[in-house]
Amino acid sequence: MTADSENNPDFDVLLDYVRTSRGFDFTGYKRSSLMRRVDRRMQAVSINSFVDYIDYLEVHPDEFQQLFNTLLINVTSFFRDPSVWDTLRNDILPAILRTKTDIDMIRVWSAGCASGEEAYSIAILLAELLGIEAFQERVKIYATDLDDEALTEARQATYPQQKVEGLSEAQLEQFFEHKEGLYTFRKDLRRLVIFGRHDLIQDAPISKVDLLLCRNTLMYFNAETQSRILARFHFALRDNGYLFLGKAEMLLTHSNMFSPVQLKGRLFSKVPRTNVRDRLLIMAQTGNEDAADHLSEQLRLREAAFDVSPVARIVLEQDGTLVVANQRVRVLFGLSQRDVGRPLQDLELSYRPVELRSCLEEAYAGRRTVTLSDVAWQNSRGEAVFLEVQVTPLLASDGNILGASISFIDVTRFKRLQGELEHANQELEMAYEELQSTNEELETTNEELQSANEELETTNEELQSTNEELETMNEELQSANEELQTVNDELQRRSEDLNHSNAFLECVFTSLKGGVVVVNHDFQVQIWNQKAQDLWGLRPEEAVGQNFLNLDIGLPVEQLRRPIRDSLTLSEGNAVEVMLDAVNRKGRNITCRVTCTPLMSSDHKAQGVIVIME
Numbered sequence: 001m002t003a004d005s006e007n008n009p010d011f012d013v014l015l016d017y018v019r020t021s022r023g024f025d026f027t028g029y030k031r032s033s034l035m036r037r038v039d040r041r042m043q044a045v046s047i048n049s050f051v052d053y054i055d056y057l058e059v060h061p062d063e064f065q066q067l068f069n070t071l072l073i074n075v076t077s078f079f080r081d082p083s084v085w086d087t088l089r090n091d092i093l094p095a096i097l098r099t100k101t102d103i104d105m106i107r108v109w110s111a112g113c114a115s116g117e118e119a120y121s122i123a124i125l126l127a128e129l130l131g132i133e134a135f136q137e138r139v140k141i142y143a144t145d146l147d148d149e150a151l152t153e154a155r156q157a158t159y160p161q162q163k164v165e166g167l168s169e170a171q172l173e174q175f176f177e178h179k180e181g182l183y184t185f186r187k188d189l190r191r192l193v194i195f196g197r198h199d200l201i202q203d204a205p206i207s208k209v210d211l212l213l214c215r216n217t218l219m220y221f222n223a224e225t226q227s228r229i230l231a232r233f234h235f236a237l238r239d240n241g242y243l244f245l246g247k248a249e250m251l252l253t254h255s256n257m258f259s260p261v262q263l264k265g266r267l268f269s270k271v272p273r274t275n276v277r278d279r280l281l282i283m284a285q286t287g288n289e290d291a292a293d294h295l296s297e298q299l300r301l302r303e304a305a306f307d308v309s310p311v312a313r314i315v316l317e318q319d320g321t322l323v324v325a326n327q328r329v330r331v332l333f334g335l336s337q338r339d340v341g342r343p344l345q346d347l348e349l350s351y352r353p354v355e356l357r358s359c360l361e362e363a364y365a366g367r368r369t370v371t372l373s374d375v376a377w378q379n380s381r382g383e384a385v386f387l388e389v390q391v392t393p394l395l396a397s398d399g400n401i402l403g404a405s406i407s408f409i410d411v412t413r414f415k416r417l418q419g420e421l422e423h424a425n426q427e428l429e430m431a432y433e434e435l436q437s438t439n440e441e442l443e444t445t446n447e448e449l450q451s452a453n454e455e456l457e458t459t460n461e462e463l464q465s466t467n468e469e470l471e472t473m474n475e476e477l478q479s480a481n482e483e484l485q486t487v488n489d490e491l492q493r494r495s496e497d498l499n500h501s502n503a504f505l506e507c508v509f510t511s512l513k514g515g516v517v518v519v520n521h522d523f524q525v526q527i528w529n530q531k532a533q534d535l536w537g538l539r540p541e542e543a544v545g546q547n548f549l550n551l552d553i554g555l556p557v558e559q560l561r562r563p564i565r566d567s568l569t570l571s572e573g574n575a576v577e578v579m580l581d582a583v584n585r586k587g588r589n590i591t592c593r594v595t596c597t598p599l600m601s602s603d604h605k606a607q608g609v610i611v612i613m614e
Contacts, residue, residue, distance in 0.1 A: 013050065013051070013054065014038070014054055017054050025202065026071065031222070038050075041067050070476070079121050084262075105139075106138055106140070106210055108210065109205075109236065110143040111198070111212065116143060117159070119193050124175055135192070136189070140192065140194065142194050144198030161183070201229065205235055208238055209238065209241055219246060219249055242270070243258055244266065246443070307326045307327050311409055314405075315403060318401050318404075322343070322344055323403065325340060329408060332379060335349065345357065353387065371391075372391075373388050386410075388411050391406050442468035446471035448473030448475060515533075515534070515535045515614075519609050520608045548564075549561055555592060566596070575598075578596075594611060594612070597610045
């Protein structure tokens with residue numbers, strides 16, 4: 001390893017440089033795995049220190065793409081872990097469909113989709129369950145990743161034979177087009193899978209999702225980053241939505257957000273959060289005198305209780321006139337009894353510490369309480385406090401709006417207690433997090449060993465209990481091998497085509513009795529065969545690319561200008577022939593027959609002239 005310790009300040013400088021120059025923030029990744037993969041890339045370019053590698057990146061900006069390809073492991077396949085996909089098909093997806101009407105949309109998010117196999121797998125399942133027509137009308141699948149190259153491959157939706165081995169013959173026939181050894185996902189269904197670049201740490205999540213798939217992605221992040229991402233996933237899912245994770249991701253410390261449906265398959269359901277119902281104000285009236293006196297006493301009692309309430313509160317009429325303000329609000333905002341009866345808009349309170357007039361309009365329009373949280377203010381002692389402002393419309397029994405009550409609740413102490421409680425919970429969950437972290441590290445090792453396990457199938461059972469970090473290495477090798485195989489296949493095919501064309505062209509030129517020269521529209525020599533060299537003594541490397549009329553040979557080439565131009569206008573099958581006196585390379589005077597034939601393209605247009613000299 002390049003670094004002796006995970007706490008290497010030079011490595012932090014490298015991560016900060018990558019973040020500021022390219023916008024990729026890897027600080028949330030597990031440091032040991034990240035350092036190992038960066039070190040591997042540094043070895044590939046023969047660099048031994050992080051500082052030198054920063055200098056190398058500054059000089060060679062193309063190296064960023066190679067580094068990102070090393071850090072972002074894109075290993076996936078169709079229907080990976082088939083038993084879990086069977087549970088999706090038989091239990092989870094039918095449960096989602098039961099909550100929908102025949103016209104409700106079904107939204108799926110595949111996060112960390114790599115080259116797209118997982119997104120197309122869920123598309124196949126939904127198409128089989130709903131039917132093609134209903135699938136096209138009701139389903140939206142969003143597939144996101146951080147790697148632009150992987151997204152480009154996913155959008156093409158074209159895979160070789162070895163990539164589709166997890167699919168049945170019926171699925172290949174129904175959902176793919178087979179051409180030249182490649183399988184391409186149906187174009188009409190592919191439009192329903194929307195691919196886009198998305199950073200799970202920084203970008204806002206996709207909302208109102210029924211099913212969220214994020215397999216073997218969370219295990220590369222540290223515990224703090226995982227918590228942030230899972231909170232975003234909780235927001236993204238509907239209340240009856242499901243989360244599908246990889247086999248190393250157990251969510252032992254996040255039971256308040258997700259509940260296991262099938263723990264072995266890492267299938268979880270969202271735990272919805274309930275809302276607190278607004279309080280109801282009950283008013284009673286009497287019609288006789290005794291009842292009126294009693295009511296008067298109650299009103300005075302209520303006014304006294306309202307005035308000494310620990311919660312700062314004011315009451316407004318519908319037209320905005322201040323009706324009452326208790327002692328707490330008068331001290332907090334510097335009001336006096338003289339302000340009672342004045343319009344709210346004339347008071348500083350209407351816009352400090354928060355704009356109240358727009359909140360009143362919203363509360364009246366929606367006939368509901370409008371709450372503003374964490375509003376900062378400074379009390380009379382100069383201390384910073386945090387308030388929760390609640391604007392509640394007051395309604396008569398017939399539903400008409402009487403006015404509004406505005407409460408300013410001091411939540412400073414609760415924020416401090418909340419921070420202390422969160423700290424205590426973090427300490428309580430440390431054991432669970434260590435267990436989950438250990439499990440994820442083991443899974444990462446298994447990912448690194450996968451490529452070696454495929455080559456050594458006879459020893460697969462013995463290697464499964466080995467370190468999981470080796471499996472991640474093997475998946476990196478698998479991805480590199482697949483890319484090399486694709487490049488080798490393409491190079492071999494092109495080499496065979498080139499050899500065949502060269503051999504055929506050589507046979508044609510060898511079979512001709514005279515010298516052959518091919519020129520283009522600008523009289524530039526494209527081909528100069530061996531017979532032409534023997535005739536005039538000029539080698540191909542000296543003639544090719546030169547203007548034919550400028551060549552210093554024994555043939556009066558200037559007299560060929562008109563025949564060559566005429567040949568460019570001839571139809572296919574016609575030729576121009578002239579006889580010229582010339583001197584060959586041996587200095588002998590000869591009579592040379594020159595035949596100019598148009599070189600026709602596939603669209604029957606002359607793209608040059610073949611000049612045969614005998």
